[in-house]
Amino acid sequence: MSFGARSRVVLASLGTLGLSLAAAVSPASAADATPTTPTQLFNGYRNCSTDADRPTYLWARNGLDVEGVPGTTDTTGNSPVSVRYQVWPVTDPTQTTTVTRTYATPGFEAVANLPADALTDGQTYAWRAQTVAGTAASDWSAPCYVTIDNTRPASTPTISSPNYPPDVWNQGGEPVTFTLNANGADDVTGFEYSWQQDLPVIGTNIGDHGIPQPEDPYSVPRYFTRADAPGGSATLSLVPPSGAGLMTLWVRSLDRAFNGSAITSYSFRVGSTAPTVTPAVASPEYGKPTTFTLRPDAALQSKSPVVSYSVQTIGGQGGDTTIDVAAAADGTAKIKLALDGIYGEHLRVTSKSAKGWVTDAASWGISYDTTPTVASDIYPENGSNGGVGVPGTFTFTPKVKGVASYTYSFDGDPEVTVPAGAHHTASVDWTPASDGYHYLTVYATTRSGIQLAAYDYYFTVD
Template sequence: MSAASGTPTTPTQLFNGNQSCSTDETTPTYLWARAGLTVMGIPGSPESTDNGPVTVRYQVWPITDPTRITTVSRDHAALGFEATAVFPADAFTDGQTYAWQAQMVAGGTASDWSAECYVTIDNTAPSKPPTISSSNYPDNDDWNQGGEAVQVTLDANGVDDVAGFEFSWTGDFPVIGASIGAYGVPHFEDPYENSKYFKRADTLGGSATLNLIPPRGAGVLTLWVRSLDRAYAASARTSYTFLVKSTAPKVTPAKPAPAFGERTTFTLEPDPAVQATSQVVSYSVRTTGGQSDKTITVKASANGTAKVTLPLDGAYGNSLDVKSTSKNGWVSDSGWWGTSFDTTATVSSDVYTEYESSGGVGVPGTFTFAPKVKGVASYTYSFNGDPEVTVKAGAHHEARINWSPSQNGYYYLEVYATTWDGIQLVPCDYIFFVN
């Protein structure tokens, strides 16, 4: 209400279906209204000193018959906040255009009516799914060379009110809607501004051309698509499946069989066809099996190759998973390199031979621990699950212990080595029998 006169003010910020009101009869907002049509407007100002609440009255009519008016009200509306009301579904006929407006009522006095908002009711979704074709990735049984963006043409398939298309590599489609801001004001998000999932048709009932980078660089790939009319109602979905052969880079270590503990340089080379299509600019390198696994990005040279130096410090082994990224955004499938290490200690005894019966109760024996890899600093051992004991390695990275059994029968000795870098290596079991 006006603070000066107490006269109700005409509602502002008018919305229908959470979209802004169109005051141009030639460009109405197309809306789905099978469950009714939600409208809203803001009465007055939240700073008003008048006592609320107030009523916001809405009326709607077909533009072909202005006398056929339907009226709804939102009672107890708060000043300065969107006041929502719903016109019933039976007030509308599919395909017709309607005008609606709003006014504020307070203390028995009504404001002027707002400007007219225009909507066209579209309760019929597109009757057929779109057609899909690709000029460079045909949907046959042949394996296509990857590296180039997928050129896709979507067509309305003869449905004349298709305004655009929604597409997805997973078959899941995002929800079209609005976020609600301060004072209940909706902020409709135009789906066609999201080029990851939506594309407007070149004309109503027309087609659209896309250049898409698929979510992975090889394999059986499927694009799911559905048509959208002007009210954003969707057709049934359809799909387009095509095959892409591997585009993985080559991963080569400086030495064919690098040893545990070595820092090794790897050469990364692009798939030749990928490089010829669009220059490889970087690689994503993911390490597994090591002490500090991570994913790093390595910049490629002009010819698409790159080098990366990594420690091979996995007690069981190390592997690399490498993907290339091209200038056009293409991400390849994974090139893989891996190796395994035997980092267990070698255990021997002068008395108690492995897998044999020997010695006796109280008979001392010497056990020798020797490394299979470089850099061993100590050994940790336990007989039959007793508390662990750690001994330092000697000058030749070996260690010796003296031990006497307290009873006869089955024994197992578990031993593992630890490097100077603190890496615990793989344990081994040494099994023997005491006479």
């Protein structure tokens, strides 16, 4: 999401195409159409205020973009027109500055820039628009009122927290209460904050026909909050993005034009509140369902009872998966898992409390050797024996249960699959055609179709 004070993010719209086509035709071709007063008036991509006592506050150091949708009574064509904009200080209506946008398309926003040298910081201005087609002009629109504010708040806000002081390790569980204060900047009307140092940038999406769709930043409480009065303060209740360690909230003040102060921060520390993870047996067997008991951190449970757990499995056959488990009244939970990662599997478990607190993760893991054991009566592993034309038998024995077959290859030749016997073993005969170094690669496949880890067996033929 884009937010922020001085940068205005404007997205492309279908109106751009209409404007570019209009530029190829002279506005004089619209002489037979009666122009109508522009509608959909915006300034700085924010709504026009027609109330002189409640002007829109805008930054205009690079001039001020104003716009409206021109129209004509010609409903059969789309001949270009011009849009004329006039601006004047409300204290002196005789000081009028006029800007004309030519080659505008009826029905689409026509943007023009009121020059910065005509707009004084701190002054309130009125502006209006009219459509011009050939020698005819529409009535003027009702005036829009803006106050120019090119000056950002003079001081950074102050930040304090009564329940998470900065110089100690805090017990997690409760949302963090923050008080943000304008710190003497009487033009501050709100604050922007984030757990990331790069604060969002305020922007405006552009809809059909180039019409801006301004959104009040304070409608997004994840990042913005209003002050209780100009130059006042605001109180936040936030859950940190992670459950333990050093936390930092970044904050700046905003004035009525959404100019931002310099950014300041508040840092504090939170001790671990991770749950514990205990399997029913110390070393769960590969592929066999095992019950795991999840228990909350005792201090967290007393402060904010745990209501659920998020269990992420890493390294299993189904890829990384996440399972949510509800907690019992005492904060514990049980989950049954069949661990089937051919090299091992890991669990990453967080708990969530009734007050929204998400803990740091507890980790539990196990390693598995699912390669088959290989033995030969003639050709020992990493040894030298036999000879060219001397057959040898190679026997495969599983380390895990449920093996249905073995797939092997000598010296990179095409793979061959053989079924496992009654004791889940298999034997194959092989006769070397050359002496020297050779190798065998073999892996087992389970009854459920899982291809287990491969084993490389090296030997030398005399």
